[in-house]
Amino acid sequence: MRIENSFIPVRGVGAKTERRLWEHGITHWDDFDGSVVGETTARRIAEFVDEAAPRLADGDARFFDGAFPSKERWRLYENFRDSTCFFDIETTGLDAARNDVTTVTFHRGDETTTLVQGDDLTAATLREQFAPADLIVSFNGKRFDVPFLEQSFDLTIDVPHVDLMYPCKRLGLTGGLKQVEKDVGIERDRPDLSGRDAVRLWRQYERGDDAALDTLVSYNRDDTENLRTLMDLVTESLHDETFVGSA
Template sequence: MSLSVKHDCSVREHEQVRPSKTVSTVALSLTRVYVENCFLGAEGVGQTIEQRLWSQGITHWERFEPTVDGVGQTRTERIESFIDAGERALDRGNVEFFDQRFPDGCRWRLYESFRDQACFFDIETTGLDHQTSVVTTVTLHQNGDTHTLVRGDDLTDENLRAAFEDAGLLVTFNGARFDVPFLESSFDVSLDHPHIDLMPTARQVGLSGGLSEVERALGIGRDLPDVDGREAVRLWHEHERGVDGALDRLVEYNREDTVNMVPVLESLVERLDDQTFPEQP
């Protein structure tokens, strides 16, 4: 079974991720935070200083002036240096520049500016311990395209590396603790990418629990509400025994987990935007 066949194996077509917005240097969406709105990447600038700048109407790099009140000469020079370097990084599509400078709780701010590089992915395994369990399926979703790799077929070191080749920004749910280390310990692949983990991001807006619980809280539905991680393990073992349809159902579940992270992130970013970025006149 080839990769292209698996893409169509009884799995419905999912709605595509919205294409990247065309953004002018100043006339940005007033309800979305882009990296060009952010100043906390500058040395010595935290969210308090950033909010002070925003409150004065300095909500974009091009609105920053050396004469701004309450910042000081040294910090002003650092902000100007950050803006100069940030513009070059943005032109190059360099997500890492901002990932290295933004605090952990602000990585969600990377999404709007780099959504075309965002790779949503999820894995299914036979257990929680990588030493005694194996990865059964891996699904990646980027720019509207969804790919699933299956153990025993095309889930190989080479194919995994190729699948992540264009990923500049990883998006997972609890992937920092589970999916990423599990894959890296099971395959010859490095996933040292900028990473938005939706589990701690959801907690920033008061949502806890697993992916399904967060989806329900956000009003996001599922086609397979009766399938969970334990059922996914059972489906894999049924597939190994030759049960017809078990693999298709497992792949569909894995794909739904992955693709549903798109509206989850969109909803979380919208809520975080509302509580972070000031309304514009």
């Protein structure tokens, strides 16, 4: 589903009204002719489209991040797919005040980059990675990854953000990322590794085991690259569940 198929950002338009529009063949902003809904709602839709169309042409993801209800922000992905950045962090624990970020991986397009503590993981390099993104995607990143990075590196990460944990729950996919991957058939090279192993591997690396760092980086990269596959599956499923018409 694309942004221009959506009417739900308009004040007074809920899921039922949006679906009624679609069922009457109004599946795109260009199809809207003022029919199906009342005069006030029709005016609001027309005003929204007049403002939103040039914003979309300009690639203004922030505008749509603010316009869409939080549970519907997955709809931004198709329009901003090429400038979406998937990311995941590994840490030595759950408390940003006492624990450290060890690796952070970013995946966009065909490129994957991993930053490592003590090497190239700094506030500046994190800003460089987030800066080009119109949309970022994580799993539980709103509650964990983003606050952890912001506190650890004195950052503000305000890029439009889809946390896949929530649309996954909407589809009945619960548990952590590894469980969700298993449920949808995404395979890993090392399915035996977990977050606890990530802590252990970092400690081994600190004691001089370079191979442990290689394994940790590979694990972090799997987490991140698999987010793209999961995002594609989730948005396709939500499209099929939500949309009436042909996108």
